[in-house]
Amino acid sequence: MNVSEPRHGRLRINYQVHGRARLTDAGFARPMQRMILVDLIGDVLRTLWAHKLRTFLTMFGIAWGIVSIVLMVGAGEGLRVGQAKVAATLGKDVMIVFHGRTSLQAGGTRAGRLVRWEDPDVAVVQAESPDCQYAIPELEQDTVQIHSNYNNAALTVTGSLPPFGEIRSLDVAQGRFYDWDDQREARRVAFLGSDASKQLFPGRNPVGENLYLNDFPYTVIGVMASKKQDSSYDGWDVNKIFVPFAAMRRDFPDKPPETPTTFDQLLVTPRSVEQHNACKAEVRAALGRMHHFDSNDKEACPIWDTVEEAQAFRTMTDGMKYFLGAVGIVTLLLGGLGVMNVMMVAVRERTREIGVRKALGARRREILWQFLIEASVLTSAGGLLGILFG
Numbered sequence: 001m002n003v004s005e006p007r008h009g010r011l012r013i014n015y016q017v018h019g020r021a022r023l024t025d026a027g028f029a030r031p032m033q034r035m036i037l038v039d040l041i042g043d044v045l046r047t048l049w050a051h052k053l054r055t056f057l058t059m060f061g062i063a064w065g066i067v068s069i070v071l072m073v074g075a076g077e078g079l080r081v082g083q084a085k086v087a088a089t090l091g092k093d094v095m096i097v098f099h100g101r102t103s104l105q106a107g108g109t110r111a112g113r114l115v116r117w118e119d120p121d122v123a124v125v126q127a128e129s130p131d132c133q134y135a136i137p138e139l140e141q142d143t144v145q146i147h148s149n150y151n152n153a154a155l156t157v158t159g160s161l162p163p164f165g166e167i168r169s170l171d172v173a174q175g176r177f178y179d180w181d182d183q184r185e186a187r188r189v190a191f192l193g194s195d196a197s198k199q200l201f202p203g204r205n206p207v208g209e210n211l212y213l214n215d216f217p218y219t220v221i222g223v224m225a226s227k228k229q230d231s232s233y234d235g236w237d238v239n240k241i242f243v244p245f246a247a248m249r250r251d252f253p254d255k256p257p258e259t260p261t262t263f264d265q266l267l268v269t270p271r272s273v274e275q276h277n278a279c280k281a282e283v284r285a286a287l288g289r290m291h292h293f294d295s296n297d298k299e300a301c302p303i304w305d306t307v308e309e310a311q312a313f314r315t316m317t318d319g320m321k322y323f324l325g326a327v328g329i330v331t332l333l334l335g336g337l338g339v340m341n342v343m344m345v346a347v348r349e350r351t352r353e354i355g356v357r358k359a360l361g362a363r364r365r366e367i368l369w370q371f372l373i374e375a376s377v378l379t380s381a382g383g384l385l386g387i388l389f390g
Contacts, residue, residue, distance in 0.1 A: 045377070047346070047374060048374065048377065048378070051346075054342060054345075055378065057338070058335075058338050058339055058342045058378050058382070059378055059381050059382035059385060060382070061334065061335030061338040061339070061382065062332070062335040062336070062338075062339065062378070062379055062381075062382025062383055062385075062386060063335075063382045063383070063385040063386035063389065064331060064335065064386070065328065065329075065331040065332025065333070065334065065335040065336075065386065066332065066382070066383055066385075066386020066387060067386045067389055068327065068328035068331040068332070069325060069328030069329060069331075069332060070328075070386070070387070071328075072321075072324030072325060072327060072328045073321055073324060073325045073328065075324065076317055076318075076320045076321030076324050076325075077317075077321060079317055079320070080313070080314060080317035080318070080321070083313055083317070084310065084313075084314075086228065086230045087230070087231070087306060087309070087310055087313075088169055089169055089227045089228060089229045089230065090168070090169070090229060090230075090231050090232065090306060091167050091168045091169055091267075091269075091306065092167075092169060092269075093269050093270060093273060093276065093306065093307050093310075094167050094168070094267060094268070094269050094306050094307075095267075095268045095269070095270075095276070095279070095280060095283075095303050095304065095305050095306065095307065096233055096265050096266075096267060096268075096303065096304040096306075097117070097265060097266040097267070097268055097283060097287070097301060097302075097303050098233075098265050098301075098302045098303070098304070099114075099115050099116050099117050099265070099301075100114075100115060100299050100300050100301065100302050101113060101114050101115065101299060101300065102115060102293045102294075102297055102299065102300040103297055103298075103299035103300065104293070104294045104296070104297045104300075106288075106292060106293050106294040106297070109292055109293070113293075115291050115293060115300050115301070116259070116262045117137070117262060117263055117264075117265070117266055117287070118259070118261045118262050118263070119137065119261045119262075119263065120261070120290075121137075121266070121286075121287060121290055121291075122135060122136065122137050122266070124286050124290055125266065125268070125282075125283055125286045125287065128282060128285070128286040129268075129279060129282035129283055129286060130282070131270055131271055131275040131276075131278040131279040131282055132268050132269065132270055132271065132275075132279040132282060132283065133269045133270060133271045134163050134167055134267065134268065134269045135266060135267070135268045135283065136160055136161040136163055136164060136167070136266070136267050137160060137161070137245060137263040137264075137265075137266060137267075138158060138159070138160045138164070138263060138264055138265050138266070138267055139158070139159045139160070139245060139248050139249065139252075139254075139263040139264055140156055140157065140158045140159070140234055140264055141156070141157050141248075141252045142156050142235075143155075143156070144156070144157045144213055144214055144241075144252070145213075145214055146196075146200060146211060146212070146213055146241065147211060147212040148200040148201060148206075148209065148210075148211040148212075149209070149210075150200065150201055150202060150204065151199060151200050151201075151202065153196070153199050153200055155196055155199075155239060155240060155241055156234065156235050156239065156240045156241070157213060157240070157241045157242075157243060157248065157252065158234075158240050158241070158242050158243070158248075159242075159243050159244060159245045159246075159247065159248020159249065159252070160242070160245050160248075160267070161183060161244075161245050162177065162178060162179050162180055162182075162183060162244075164242070164267065165177040165191070165242075167267055167269055168237065168267070169227070170191070170224050170237060170242070171224065171225040171227070172222050172223075172224065172225065173194065173222075173223050173224060173225040173226070174205065174206075174207050174222060174223040175191075175207040175220070175221050175222030175223060176191075176221055176222045177191050177221075177222055177242075178191060178221065178222075178242070178243070178244045182221075182244045182247075183244040183245060183246050184246070185246075186244060186246035186247045186249075186250055187244060187247060188216060188217060188218040188219065188243070188247055188251070189218060189219050189220075189221045189243065189244065189247075190211065190213070190218040190219065190220050190221065190241050190242070190243050191220075191221060191222045191223070191224065191241070191242040191243070192206060192220060192222070192223050192224065192241055192242075193223075193224050193236075193237055193238040193239050193240045193241065193242075194223060194224050194225065194226040194227075194238045195226075195236075195238040195239050196238070196239055196240060196241055197220075197223045197224075201220075206220045206223060207220055207221065207222065207223065208220065213241065213243075213251070213252075214251070214252070216251045218243065224237065224238065224242075226238060233265075233304060234264075266283070266287075268280075268283055270307065273307060273311075276305070276307040276308070280303060280305065281295070283301075283303075284296075284301050284303075287301055288300070288301070335382065336379075339375055339378055339379055342378070343371060343374070343375050346371065346374065347371065354367055
């Protein structure tokens with residue numbers, strides 16, 4: 001620091017901080033009052049540039065914490081959403097009710113008795129299950145011989161009621177799905193799975209074409225949109241042919257020991273996710289009364305509950321998301337501790353500069369502002385980098 005001759009009655013004082021000359025007018029007792037925000041930011045940037053490695057490592061700690069939070073929480077949420085979409089390809093909120101054997105004695109009947117669902121069960125379940133939106137039968141036959149004018153195949157044929165397309169997520173790519181008029185009149189109309197369509201009508205639009213199912217003539221009314229199905233209870237939908245339940249019952253009757261009125265499984269959907277437990281209990285109670293088994297006998301009436309599976313998976317992914325988010329927050333806190341340590345080192349290194357400034361009249365608040373801006377620049381730059389790369 002040196003003192004120059006007075007000019008115009010004012011004393012000029014030059015002092016040097018970090019190798020830079022600073023000119024201050026002693027006529028104003030507190031030179032830091034004249035340092036505007038731009039000067040403060042300029043000093044901060046020069047200080048950070050003078051310690052490039054330290055600045056980079058500090059910013060990297062903040063950026064890595066932000067990236068960790070974004071990636072970990074995003075990965076957990078992406079896994080949950082992706083699994084929900086894939087699970088919905090089987091059917092949204094659907095419960096498949098299979099028939100089984102009794103494991104409990106009930107109404108004087110022995111355990112181990114075979115239970116089969118029959119056509120009258122559908123109306124009873126619908127009437128006695130107010131928490132269920134749909135309860136429809138499904139009847140199927142494997143390896144049916146299919147003939148078209150272009151190719152032959154052995155495929156699974158499934159018969160059900162018109163809500164089946166909505167329940168099982170059979171989106172229409174061409175034409176339409178069968179409706180209640182088709183069901184009432186037992187029309188021989190067929191809705192093809194996407195792969196079945198390609199196999200039977202390669203490179204052609206099959207809508208309106210004829211094909212034979214075990215020598216019964218059917219007309220193609222629609223084709224299903226392709227879908228990736230990760231689970232199944234009777235084969236992939238893309239390889240099936242879907243027909244009205246009445247036509248299926250007439251043209252493909254069950255063989256002994258089945259009876260002309262039995263069907264394979266009952267498809268049930270609740271009115272809402274919150275009602276699915278009540279819906280399931282109502283279905284078991286109605287079927288138990290019709291077939292004389294204890295409604296608590298899960299072996300007699302096994303149910304594949306996709307709603308329950310989805311809730312369990314959601315609980316697992318939520319836990320994973322919160323755990324990964326906590327790991328990211330800890331990483332970010334460690335980055336914050338790094339900033340704190342760097343600022344403590346910076347204060348110790350600049351003790352002489354702080355002393356000179358206080359000697360020249362700088363107030364404590366003005367000195368704190370400079371270090372606050374320096375910390376803000378570090379954390380803001382690190383945060384922006386983390387958001388950019390996250």
